[in-house]
Amino acid sequence: MTKAFDVSKRRLLAGSAALAGIAVAPGITLIATSEARGAGPATSKNRWGLLIDSTKCTAGCDECVVACRTEQGWQGHDRPTTDAQWIRKVSLKDNSTGATHSLPVMCQHCENPPCVDVCPTGASMQRADGIVLVDKHICIGCRYCMMACPYKARSFVHEDVTDQKTHMPRGKGTVESCTLCVHRIDADGIPACVEACTEKAENAMMFGDLNDPGSDIAKELSKQVTTRLRADLGLEPGVHYRGIG
Amino acid sequence: MKRIEFTVIDGNSGSYYALLGWLGTFAAAALGATWYMEHNGHYVTGMSNQIVWGTPHVFAVFLIVAASGALNVASISSVFGRVMYKPLARLSGLLALALLSGGLMVLVLDLGRPDRLIVAMTTYNFKSIFAWNIYLYNGFFVVVGIYLWMMFERRMNRHTRVAGLIAFIWRLALTTGTGSIFGFLVARQAYDAAIMAPMFIIMSFSFGLAIFLLVLMASCKWTERPLGDALIAKLKNLLGVFVAAVLYFATVQHLTNLYAPEHHGIEAFILRDGGIYTGLFWIGQIIIGGLLPLALLYHPATGKNRTMIGLAAAMIIVGGMAQVYVIIIGGQAFPLLIFPGFEVTSSFYDGVVASYTPSLPEVVLGLGGVAMALLMVAVAVKVLPFLAVSLADSDIDPHYVAPPAPEPEQPGDDKAEEGDEAAETA
Numbered sequence: 001m002t003k004a005f006d007v008s009k010r011r012l013l014a015g016s017a018a019l020a021g022i023a024v025a026p027g028i029t030l031i032a033t034s035e036a037r038g039a040g041p042a043t044s045k046n047r048w049g050l051l052i053d054s055t056k057c058t059a060g061c062d063e064c065v066v067a068c069r070t071e072q073g074w075q076g077h078d079r080p081t082t083d084a085q086w087i088r089k090v091s092l093k094d095n096s097t098g099a100t101h102s103l104p105v106m107c108q109h110c111e112n113p114p115c116v117d118v119c120p121t122g123a124s125m126q127r128a129d130g131i132v133l134v135d136k137h138i139c140i141g142c143r144y145c146m147m148a149c150p151y152k153a154r155s156f157v158h159e160d161v162t163d164q165k166t167h168m169p170r171g172k173g174t175v176e177s178c179t180l181c182v183h184r185i186d187a188d189g190i191p192a193c194v195e196a197c198t199e200k201a202e203n204a205m206m207f208g209d210l211n212d213p214g215s216d217i218a219k220e221l222s223k224q225v226t227t228r229l230r231a232d233l234g235l236e237p238g239v240h241y242r243g244i245g
Numbered sequence: 246m247k248r249i250e251f252t253v254i255d256g257n258s259g260s261y262y263a264l265l266g267w268l269g270t271f272a273a274a275a276l277g278a279t280w281y282m283e284h285n286g287h288y289v290t291g292m293s294n295q296i297v298w299g300t301p302h303v304f305a306v307f308l309i310v311a312a313s314g315a316l317n318v319a320s321i322s323s324v325f326g327r328v329m330y331k332p333l334a335r336l337s338g339l340l341a342l343a344l345l346s347g348g349l350m351v352l353v354l355d356l357g358r359p360d361r362l363i364v365a366m367t368t369y370n371f372k373s374i375f376a377w378n379i380y381l382y383n384g385f386f387v388v389v390g391i392y393l394w395m396m397f398e399r400r401m402n403r404h405t406r407v408a409g410l411i412a413f414i415w416r417l418a419l420t421t422g423t424g425s426i427f428g429f430l431v432a433r434q435a436y437d438a439a440i441m442a443p444m445f446i447i448m449s450f451s452f453g454l455a456i457f458l459l460v461l462m463a464s465c466k467w468t469e470r471p472l473g474d475a476l477i478a479k480l481k482n483l484l485g486v487f488v489a490a491v492l493y494f495a496t497v498q499h500l501t502n503l504y505a506p507e508h509h510g511i512e513a514f515i516l517r518d519g520g521i522y523t524g525l526f527w528i529g530q531i532i533i534g535g536l537l538p539l540a541l542l543y544h545p546a547t548g549k550n551r552t553m554i555g556l557a558a559a560m561i562i563v564g565g566m567a568q569v570y571v572i573i574i575g576g577q578a579f580p581l582l583i584f585p586g587f588e589v590t591s592s593f594y595d596g597v598v599a600s601y602t603p604s605l606p607e608v609v610l611g612l613g614g615v616a617m618a619l620l621m622v623a624v625a626v627k628v629l630p631f632l633a634v635s636l637a638d639s640d641i642d643p644h645y646v647a648p649p650a651p652e653p654e655q656p657g658d659d660k661a662e663e664g665d666e667a668a669e670t671a
Binding site: 083090095116138139152158175244 | 283286287288293294295297298356357358359361362365372373374375378429430432433577582583584586587588590592593594600
């Protein structure tokens with residue numbers, strides 16, 4: 001009786017080990033692939049950020065939005081209240097002067113991100129280089145991060161998604177937002193929105209390392225005062241705006 | 246005063262099984278609604294990227310808040326030594342656990358990925374009040390479970406006071422955690438206020454006692470157990486104090502906001518221009534949930550009438566739901582202030598009041614949580630002796646003096662009004 005039990009237990013253990021191996025293997029492959037690209041771990045030496053010049057940004061232009069949608073594959077279902085928007089064009093009219101502005105708003109990649117603070121599982125996270133991301137594998141879809149974000153930068157995936165990009169897995173029931181095109185940055189590239197604005201529009205967006213005094217963005221920032229959205233909240237966003245101060 | 250006896254209910258009547266059937270149907274419907282929402286995705290609900298927490302959260306938060314309040318009756322007996330409340334303590338603990346279960350069921354089933362509950366239980370970010378709440382909620386089950394054990398097991402009775410004290414402190418922490426879900430939100434004009442935590446605590450006192458009173462009256466009536474007028478009078482007076490306290494906190498919350506120009510927008514929205522939210526605030530929260538129950542509970546003509554007391558408790562529940570709705574949905578409907586001083590428009594509904602209509606599956610899920618809580622109570626009182634055999638004043642009031650004449654001597658010992666209907670619980 002005991003022997004028979006032991007044998008079956010051994011089989012069970014062996015089977016479990018094999019199953020565990022199957023379950024873990026894709027993860028190992030994923031990590032290996034990432035390292036094979038030579039990206040290396042993100043470090044706090046870098047602080048990636050954007051400078052958006054609203055004096056150059058034109059009202060009818062949405063090249064940055066189109067580029068982001070194409071790059072990350074968040075095309076919707078013609079349901080504007082529930083479709084995701086990782087980046088959007090916002091029109092502003094100064095209440096006192098009547099002056100108008102147009103500018104894109106996306107995740108501001110805060111240094112002190114409230115979305116990261118409130119996330120119960122740690123799915124909402126910040127890389128060492130300041131990029132704020134959602135780990136889709138452990139997001140439980142509670143949407144507390146959406147309640148906490150002052151910029152309305154996050155979207156909940158309200159229905160099945162199709163045509164996903166290999167670099168950007170999406171999932172129904174999880175939250176997502178601008179990744180600052182982390183896959184491009186890790187391959188020494190620049191975000192798709194910035195690329196589109198530079199190549200197809202008015203060159204109103206600049207990307208770079210805020211920590212590097214020699215970078216173009218750091219030099220530009222030192223020339224003229226910029227505004228960060230809801231600076232009063234002390235979140236230290238990585239996105240700077242010029243022209244709305 | 247006699248020794249208190251507890252018994253299980255017979256639970257063999259057709260009406261008992263009909264009650265179980267109805268509650269079970271609602272609970273099953275909630276599971277069906279969940280399947281529908283999860284299968285299709287949340288776009289089939291009224292929720293959106295603007296209103297990210299909808300009707301399920303209103304039910305869930307209400308039930309969770311009420312759960313900790315339902316424990317108060319037990320706390321009054323164990324922690325504050327009120328002997329008259331002792332026969333109610335078991336039901337109080339049971340109702341607290343049941344309401345929390347119902348609330349958590351709704352909360353969990355509305356997650357985008359409820360299948361990942363195990364992740365929420367094993368992967369923590371301790372800076373998140375949500376993560377603390379997972380501990381506080383789970384701990385509540387353990388703490389109240391032990392507390393009930395101390396009450397049930399005669400050899401353990403001597404530890405009841407300590408267990409009750411721990412449960413009382415735990416429930417204060419739990420409701421602080423629930424209120425802080427909103428209090429800690431710096432982003433939104435309607436939240437980000439320290440008053441949220443204590444306000445939620447006083448809301449829990451009120452909502453929890455209102456539900457407790459209805460469940461108590463219904464269970465005594467349906468199982469033909471005596472329920473003394475002096476006890477009802479004590480409970481309804483306490484309920485009145487809690488209702489007044491909720492009104493006080495709501496007043497302070499809005500007065501404080503009205504003083505600061507930066508909050509004038511949200512205050513004008515809730516108090517004057519918010520349409521459904523303004524209506525729910527004034528008519529639901531203030532009048533139905535506050536002023537009318539106070540009048541019913543304290544007016545000499547209605548304050549001794551059990552039907553009216555039951556009606557007041559039901560109104561407090563309706564008003565409480567309205568209050569939670571205004572806080573959760575109204576707070577999100579008001580647009581985020583990303584560009585102060587600017588008029589804002591975008592394709593993502595910046596600068597406009599978000600619209601929200603509760604969808605049927607959301608409401609069914611919420612009601613299913615209520616049904617699940619009541620179902621747990623209905624089954625538990627048949628399995629374990631939660632209910633005292635008699636709650637007649639002569640059996641439980643240590644200061645009881647038999648009235649020599651038809652007119653009672655003590656103000657609390659009012660003449661029973663026969664034939665009154667206890668208000669229905671669901």
